[in-house]
Amino acid sequence: QKEVEQDPGPLSVPEGAIVSLNCTYSNSAFQYFMWYRQYSRKGPELLMYTYSSGNKEDGRFTAQVDKSSKYISLFIRDSQPSDSATYLCAMTESTGANSKLTFGKGITLSVRP
Amino acid sequence: DVKVTQSSRYLVKRTGEKVFLECVQDMDHENMFWYRQDPGLGLRLIYFSYDVKMKEKGDIPEGYSVSREKKERFSLILESASTNQTSMYLCASSSGQAPYEQYFGPGTRLTVT
Numbered sequence: 078q079k080e081v082e083q084d085p086g087p088l089s090v091p092e093g094a095i096v097s098l099n100c101t102y103s104n105s106a107f108q109y110f111m112w113y114r115q116y117s118r119k120g121p122e123l124l125m126y127t128y129s130s131g132n133k134e135d136g137r138f139t140a141q142v143d144k145s146s147k148y149i150s151l152f153i154r155d156s157q158p159s160d161s162a163t164y165l166c167a168m169t170e171s172t173g174a175n176s177k178l179t180f181g182k183g184i185t186l187s188v189r190p
Numbered sequence: 191d192v193k194v195t196q197s198s199r200y201l202v203k204r205t206g207e208k209v210f211l212e213c214v215q216d217m218d219h220e221n222m223f224w225y226r227q228d229p230g231l232g233l234r235l236i237y238f239s240y241d242v243k244m245k246e247k248g249d250i251p252e253g254y255s256v257s258r259e260k261k262e263r264f265s266l267i268l269e270s271a272s273t274n275q276t277s278m279y280l281c282a283s284s285s286g287q288a289p290y291e292q293y294f295g296p297g298t299r300l301t302v303t
Contacts, residue, residue, distance in 0.1 A: 109289040120194075120280055120294035121233075128289060165233070169290045176290040177223075177248075182232030 080104055083166055083181030091189050096153040100166035100181045103147065107168040107179075110142050112151045115163045115183070124151070124164075156188045193217070194295035196281055202301045209268040211298050213281030219293075220286040222264035224248075224256060226277040227297075233280065239264055240286065271302045 083100045090096055098112075109128055113121035127133045130144040139152040149168070153160055166181040197212035215222065223238040225248075235248030237256040245256050253275060257265045264283075268275055278299050282292040 111289070111291060113294075118297070118299075120282075120296050122294065123291050126289045126291055167292075171288060171290070176284075176286070177235065177238065178290065178292055180233045182230070 080179050081166065081168065081181045084184050085182065086184035087187060088184055089187040089189060090156055092156060092158060094156050094188070096151075096156050096160070096186060096188075098151040098153075098164050098166075098184055098186070100149050100168075101147055102149070102168060102179075104168075104170070104179070105144075105147065106170040108171040109169050110140070110149050111167040111178070112138075112140055113165040113167060113180075115165060117162075121165055153186075156186075158188045158190050161186060161188050194281055194283055194293050196279075196295040196298050198298050199296060200299045200301075202303065203268075203271050204303055205272060207268075207271050207302075209271050209300065209302075211266040211268075211279055211281075211300070213264045213266070213283075213295055214262055215264075215283040215293070216262065217283065217285070217293070218261065219283035220261075221284040221292075222258065223282040223284070223292060224254075224264065224266045225280045225282065226250070226275075227280055228277050236266065271300075273302050276300060276302045 111126040112124040115121040137154045141150040163183045165183040167178040224236045239258045255267045281295040284292045
């Protein structure tokens with residue numbers, strides 16, 4: 078079983094739709110959870126992060142972590158064509174300075190005008 | 191804002207050539223990383239460095255080496271390029287402090303012919 082699993086997609090939605098992107102993981106020691114957005118031919122950029130369980134909201138984006146189920150989600154409300162990108166989840170244990178991130182493979186989202 | 195720059199956006203090399211990919215970060219980050227990204231395989235860690243002159247192998251170090259002589263600069267070396275090293279190469283840096291997020295460069299698309 079891979080440490081982090083992410084729906085492979087691709088995902089296509091109409092403009093204005095609510096989008097739900099999900100990842101599951103197996104390592105119960107993961108404490109920090111992140112979502113990255115990657116536009117075509119660009120490097121990933123950090124969208125938001127969450128520590129432990131709970132929700133975090135930033136504008137149209139909400140990140141949700143359920144550690145009991147080992148499941149994280151990113152919700153995008155009122156999706157826009159500019160949200161079309163690949164979204165990667167990432168997570169890490171809080172083991173100090175040498176902490177590495179474990180990434181999902183990413184899902185490509187297309188928002189149709 | 192953190193800035194991570196990579197020496198080339200696109201590179202074409204011949205099989206057997208020695209290839210240098212350079213990465214520079216301007217945030218005094220302790221940790222630096224090299225990944226390759228391939229369709230269907232996601233981000234895979236090649237090498238990382240948590241201090242000057244310190245390095246550790248990632249998941250796929252074979253055929254690669256790295257150099258970190260200065261804190262801000264991390265180089266990836268392909269000793270003898272092969273066609274299966276055609277890929278997108280991404281450099282990242284991290285402060286080594288919670289939440290351990292990484293900041294990525296724009297990537298280098300390397301084609302080995």
